Amino acid sequence: MKSTTELFVRLQKLMPAGTQPRFRSASELMEWQRQEGLKRAEEVEKENRLSRAQKILGRSGICDLHRNCTFNSYQVGNDGQKQALSLAKSYAQNFGNGFASFVFSGGCGTGKNHLAAAVGNYLLQRGHSVLVVTVPDLMLRIRECYDGGKSEAALLDDLCRVDLLVLDEVGVQRETRGEWVLLNQIIDRRLAAMKPVGVLTNLNHQELTKTLGERVMDRLTMDGGIWVNFTWSSYRKNVTHLRVVK
Ligand SMILES: Nc1ncnc2c1ncn2[C@@H]1O[C@H](COP(=O)(O)OP(=O)(O)OP(=O)(O)O)[C@@H](O)[C@H]1O
Ligand SMILES: [Mg+2]
Structure with missing residues (x-):
């Protein structure tokens, strides 16, 4: 087999006079090939990451309702919202340094999904794979696996990836043992693989501890994990609803 240098010299001889070669040496050509290979590998990896959520849920990682949620579109009307925004932003900006998790806890319509989606959208734009899924939806998927005679192992593997x-x-869905086992399994496996988890809940610290157990709660908040309380009233009340005129 001919060496790259020999091939390069032959190519140079074949080149019409006056042509400016893009590479002046075999090592330059090899370096270019290496860089192109790396670029392609990165593209493939990005495609794989983006298709991961599609494969798991048959939809993109962030549902349509929250697809356009960003940090900029999150309105700040009090100190709590200001702090929640700043914590969510720095969580996104520091993503990848360690595997800190987060818990957004608070009442309905306070913007937990909005800020989680803003984190998700920020990360998706930077090539990370993100999946936001409700626990009831997950339970449904698991049931579909059982009903289809399939093991849930592949689904759990995908969720951990x-x-x-x-x-x-x-x-x-409180008090269901199945849910408790599933959440424990997922959170445990992800944290063991150094992959973070975000939790959105209406439960307070005490209630969530009762639901998930102290072990999982410890793991969620260790290694720089953050807990954010959303204590203000629902944003949905600010939105003027259309009146039905009879
Ligand atoms: N501070 C805010 N600025 C702009 N939009 C907001 C803000 N807070 C909430 N919203 C919007 O209000 C709607 C409800 O918010 P969201 O779904 O994030 O609430 P939630 O805390 O997840 O509520 P729930 O507990 O009911 O699921 C969303 O459309 C969201 O974009
Ligand atoms: Mg929500």
């Missing part, structure tokens, strides 16, 4: 998994509506 996304860079950020946000579990929404944690605690909505």
